[in-house]
Amino acid sequence: MSGWIFGSANNSKWTQTFHRRKFTFQNPLRQNFKHQKALSALTGLPDSKIHSLIIFTGSATFKTFMPANVTRRAGGVMYIRSFDQQVLSADETSTVLETIRAGRLAPGLATNRQHVKGLRERKRNPACPKCDHLMVKRTAKRGTQAGNQFWGCTAFPKCKGTLPIE
Numbered sequence: 001m002s003g004w005i006f007g008s009a010n011n012s013k014w015t016q017t018f019h020r021r022k023f024t025f026q027n028p029l030r031q032n033f034k035h036q037k038a039l040s041a042l043t044g045l046p047d048s049k050i051h052s053l054i055i056f057t058g059s060a061t062f063k064t065f066m067p068a069n070v071t072r073r074a075g076g077v078m079y080i081r082s083f084d085q086q087v088l089s090a091d092e093t094s095t096v097l098e099t100i101r102a103g104r105l106a107p108g109l110a111t112n113r114q115h116v117k118g119l120r121e122r123k124r125n126p127a128c129p130k131c132d133h134l135m136v137k138r139t140a141k142r143g144t145q146a147g148n149q150f151w152g153c154t155a156f157p158k159c160k161g162t163l164p165i166e
Ligand SMILES: [Zn+2]
Pocket: 128, 129, 130, 131, 132, 133, 153, 154, 155, 156, 159, 160, 161
């Protein structure tokens, strides 16, 4: 973002002023809070092990006092380096990364309700063999398989990945 940024931890909306115009946007801390909850539900990690960090890129200037986890560019690195306690072992880290990769939803489906629904279904829905997005049950409308169910990629129509249902 560019321009001047006004906001605080408690405001639901933050303001950006830019060329004498005013824009409001959702408090990114609140947005990240939902991300933390989704990550915690997906990985089983407690909230205390998931840190929220907001990094503004671009030329934006903060015009109000910001919490330590709201920074610009290099400030994000400094914030991360301010933690020196190991939280996860190397094995736990790879397990968490794999879980996140497998649970990722197609962009555009990422509303909160679908997040939660997707997380709940994750255990029985496979990941697309082509692009790794979540797959959902679909019914073939045409061809010799008409009426039969199959796993279809949620990135359809961009991705045509399918799997048979066993
Ligand atoms: Zn796919």
